[in-house]
Amino acid sequence: MRNKFDVRVKDVRLYFLPVTMRVPLKFGSEITTEVICARTAVRVENDEGVSAWGWGETPLMAQWFWVSSLAIAERLESVKEFAVSLARTWRDFDVAGHPLEIGHALQHEALPALLNTHNQRRAGEEADSEPMPWLAALVCCSAFDVALHDAYGVLRGLPVYDTYCEPYMNRDLSAYLRAAEGTKIGFHGFYPNDFLVNPPPRRIPAWHLVGGKDPLKEEELTGAEPDDGHPVLLPDWIERDGLTCLKVKLRGNDLDWDYRRLIDVGEIAVNRTVVWLTADFNCTVEDPAYVTEILDKLRDEHPRVYQMILYIEQPFSYDLEKHPIDVHSVSARKPLFMDESAHDWKLVRLGRSLGWTGVALKTCKTQTGAILSLCWAKAHGMTLMVQDLTNPMLAMIPHALLAAHAGTIMGVETNGSQFYPKASRPEAAVHPGLYRRREGSIDLSSLTGPGFGYHIDDINRTLPVAAFGR
Numbered sequence: 001m002r003n004k005f006d007v008r009v010k011d012v013r014l015y016f017l018p019v020t021m022r023v024p025l026k027f028g029s030e031i032t033t034e035v036i037c038a039r040t041a042v043r044v045e046n047d048e049g050v051s052a053w054g055w056g057e058t059p060l061m062a063q064w065f066w067v068s069s070l071a072i073a074e075r076l077e078s079v080k081e082f083a084v085s086l087a088r089t090w091r092d093f094d095v096a097g098h099p100l101e102i103g104h105a106l107q108h109e110a111l112p113a114l115l116n117t118h119n120q121r122r123a124g125e126e127a128d129s130e131p132m133p134w135l136a137a138l139v140c141c142s143a144f145d146v147a148l149h150d151a152y153g154v155l156r157g158l159p160v161y162d163t164y165c166e167p168y169m170n171r172d173l174s175a176y177l178r179a180a181e182g183t184k185i186g187f188h189g190f191y192p193n194d195f196l197v198n199p200p201p202r203r204i205p206a207w208h209l210v211g212g213k214d215p216l217k218e219e220e221l222t223g224a225e226p227d228d229g230h231p232v233l234l235p236d237w238i239e240r241d242g243l244t245c246l247k248v249k250l251r252g253n254d255l256d257w258d259y260r261r262l263i264d265v266g267e268i269a270v271n272r273t274v275v276w277l278t279a280d281f282n283c284t285v286e287d288p289a290y291v292t293e294i295l296d297k298l299r300d301e302h303p304r305v306y307q308m309i310l311y312i313e314q315p316f317s318y319d320l321e322k323h324p325i326d327v328h329s330v331s332a333r334k335p336l337f338m339d340e341s342a343h344d345w346k347l348v349r350l351g352r353s354l355g356w357t358g359v360a361l362k363t364c365k366t367q368t369g370a371i372l373s374l375c376w377a378k379a380h381g382m383t384l385m386v387q388d389l390t391n392p393m394l395a396m397i398p399h400a401l402l403a404a405h406a407g408t409i410m411g412v413e414t415n416g417s418q419f420y421p422k423a424s425r426p427e428a429a430v431h432p433g434l435y436r437r438r439e440g441s442i443d444l445s446s447l448t449g450p451g452f453g454y455h456i457d458d459i460n461r462t463l464p465v466a467a468f469g470r
Contacts, residue, residue, distance in 0.1 A: 002096060005168045007152055009102065010051060011043035012091040012144065013469030014083060019059075019392060019423045022226045026212040026249065030063040035420070036076060037393060038083050038140065039463065042090065042147035044155055054151025055456055056143040057394040058364045064340075064389065065135040067283075078132050080467070082118050083140045087468035089114055090144045098169045099149040100192070103368030104176060106145075111137055135318070138343060138365045145366040146398050146452075153451035160398075160452055161200075161405050164192035164371065177376050180349055185379050195375045200404035202445045205411030206437040207245040207278070208237055209388070209418060210265050230421055234265070237418070238272045244440040245276045245310075247413055252284030252315060259294050266305030273440065276410060277308045281315035283340055288329045291315050295333045310410060311358060311385070314339035320350050328355035335409070337385055344369050345376035358383035361406060363398045364391075374406055388413040392423040393461075396434060397452050400444055414442055426461040 017037040025032045037059050045051040060083070062075040095105050112134075119131040153160040156168070163169075173187035215221055216234050231237045234246075248265050250258040262279060269277060285291060291312060298306040311334055317323040318340030330336050337358035338351045348359055359377040361370045361384060377384060386403035389395070396416055403412030416424060417435055428435035433443025447453035 006096040007044040007046050008096045010045045012087045013041040014087040014467045015039040015463050016467050019420050021419045024213050025419055032063050036060045038143045040143040040147045042151050044151040052151050052155035054147045054154055056146030058143045059389050065139045070130050084468050086140050099152045100368050103145045142364045142366045145368050149367045150451040157450050176372055192371050192375055195378045196405045197407040203441045203443050205245055206442045207247045207413040208243045209415040210246050210248045212249045216264055241437040242439040246274055247278045250281050252281035270304055276310040278311050280313040283314055283318050285315035288327055291330045311335040311337050313337050320347055326354055331355045331357045339387055345373045348373050348377055360385045360387040363402055364389045383409045385409050386412045388415050390415050390419050392416040392420050393427050426459050430455050430458045
């Protein structure tokens with residue numbers, strides 16, 4: 001079914017923007033010091049020949065979405081090569097509709113075949129190549145998908161979140177979602193806007209990431225820390241930004257270290273403005289007993305720290321289909337949120353059956369997928385969070401807007417200002433409340449107008465030569 005609001009993709013551009021971190025960030029067993037951001041521009045056109053450009057961006061952090069012993073340089077080369085191929089696929093994908101409809105169709109009709117072709121060709125060229133995983137393909141796809149949603153809003157002269165309903169969408173949610181077995185939930189007649197917070201709050205609490213390499217006390221400083229006017233020690237971050245929420249990165253394979261880390265961070269938190277903690281085990285835990293032992297020990301020995309833990313994030317392998325671990329013992333103690341494993345609503349459905357109680361959404365797995373997972377999770381009573389991918393520059397904006405419209409358990413994770421504040425200076429000049437946390441919150445009030453409210457023409461950034469398009 002078609003309507004007068006449908007668009008098609010007519011042109012695509014892709015840029016790679018290198019970003020250097022001021023301090024290292026640990027993802028699982030790997031240390032990250034540099035990032036490549038994929039920035040995209042997508043032009044859409046309606047049946048009357050009226051067109052508009054939209055923008056999207058995501059960090060290509062292979063350490064997160066492609067866990068492997070393969071050298072990071074090889075993974076990034078493969079990912080960037082795939083992104084260029086994907087740009088061509090988006091440009092040539094001749095499907096008309098709403099962005100959610102086009103994005104859903106591309107992810108199901110074109111993305112799997114493109115990934116398979118990419119992996120086959122790499123295997124033919126390199127004997128020691130390793131297949132790029134589906135999660136990596138989704139992250140690459142997300143920059144184009146976000147730009148498509150932005151372009152549609154710009155063309156319609158509406159904020160993106162005002163278009164997730166009739167008359168702009170051709171089909172309701174029943175065309176995409178199926179309820180969990182044994183429930184009476186139905187999606188007929190429902191659209192994404194039925195599950196969104198509208199109007200959204202203009203200020204939301206900000207979570208600060210306490211990385212595994214972050215110093216907590218002065219005696220941990222080595223002298224190699226940056227002297228750039230930004231805090232280094234956790235207490236200084238809390239004081240400067242008025243932080244109330246801390247996310248603690250753990251190892252997941254060293255119980256004593258993880259327990260001690262929670263206590264050390266908890267003791268700092270208790271004596272300052274912090275109200276909430278969360279623990280991120282980085283997908284490395286193999287047995288729920290590992291997590292429950294830490295939680296029970298905290299409850300008995302440090303009850304105040306235990307009470308401050310709002311939820312637990314993704315302790316186990318993100319491949320739920322390969323590792324369908326029953327996690328009810330963990331979620332009986334604390335809310336348990338899917339993150340890396342929540343690629344789409346079908347995996348959220350599987351996770352719910354295994355005992356997961358919440359979903360951590362990310363725009364870097366596509367805006368389309370995030371919206372559909374949000375709707376499925378809310379319909380089934382699951383709690384939501386929006387987790388960061390250390391988003392700088394433009395990537396921060398759709399990320400923050402998703403959190404504001406989702407109605408999360410508590411604000412949004414936002415740590416780009418910790419790891420590369422200089423990278424976002426052009427964007428921060430236009431949206432100052434978004435890239436600097438104040439009184440424990442970020443301010444979204446500058447995000448006005450059509451699309452994602454970037455005000456792209458006001459952002460003074462010079463882009464490199466395009467890797468695709470012109």
